[in-house]
Amino acid sequence: MSIIQTSHLYHRFADGTQGIDDVTLTFNEGEFTVIAGANGSGKTTLLRHLNGLLFPESGTVTVCGKSVKADPLAARQQVGMVFQDADSQIVGETVYDDAAFGPENLALERQQIRQRVNQALAAVDLSGFENKQPHHLSGGEKRRLAIAGVLAMTPRVLLMDEPFSNLDYPATCRVLNHILDLHQKGHTIIITTHDLEKVIAHAQRLVVMARGRVVKDGIPAEVISDIERWGIRPPCSVQLGRGIRPWVN
Ligand SMILES: Nc1ncnc2c1ncn2[C@@H]1O[C@H](COP(=O)(O)OP(=O)(O)OP(=O)(O)O)[C@@H](O)[C@H]1O
Ligand SMILES: [Mg+2]
Secondary structure, three states: OEEEEEEEEEEEOOOOOEEEEEEEEEEEOOOEEEEEEOOOOOHHHHHHHHOOOOOOOEEEEEEOOEEOOOOHHHHHHHEEEEOOOHHHHOOOOOHHHHHHHHHHHOOOOHHHHHHHHHHHHHHOOOOOOOOOOHHHOOHHHHHHHHHHHHHOOOOOEEEEEOOOOOOOHHHHHHHHHHHHHHHHOOOEEEEEOOOHHHHHHHOOEEEEEEOOEEEEEEOHHHHHHHHHHHOOOOOHHHHOOOOOOOOOO
């Protein structure tokens, strides 16, 4: 069953840059998709349309069959997004408040909010940081906080824009594990990354973008064969002719 659909999506920015150029894509419920592409290929612009942070110049985006433009708040209740720029996602005065912001807006009970926030902070190894000011966190810690804030909402669709940038090895493993758990529970996952190595063995679909368009879309083992021509580094195992292998076992 499809959960998100874009149809002939175009987006031109005020300065004339064509961010998205005729993108028609369907994401099915429970699917784990990786979107790859060189810098400026339109990945972030596309994700921002999927939860109503940007609206199309023409074409449509629907979430659960409803137009995102007509009801962006309804879309955002289903679709959570971890931004590429973690600083711009900080909303709370403390780490706890920041991670609680999303669940509070879902009008959950206090006890349930506390439980979700504590779980999400533990998932990104930020337990004990609750009273710290988010602006004092390191780059990687800020990213982990941004991820915790979205995990605490457990959205039906999770959009993650370059979630692994800035993360060290243990944090990457922890976040990856959490993403895989959510996927196993039936959540729809869409991740953009330059670092296919970490996620591609778990993804069911690989979409490649170039100059605002979708240039490849299919199962990773097939799409990955000529991925270098789009400016994307293939995983080492593929370079060695050993197919797609998990990054950690
Ligand atoms: N607000 C804006 N105004 C003008 N141009 C923009 C704006 N935001 C993005 N662009 C342009 O749109 C194109 C797509 O940008 P986008 O951020 O979607 O790329 P990306 O694939 O996410 O790149 P990266 O890998 O660097 O994150 C780029 O050429 C970019 O310069
Ligand atoms: Mg981007």
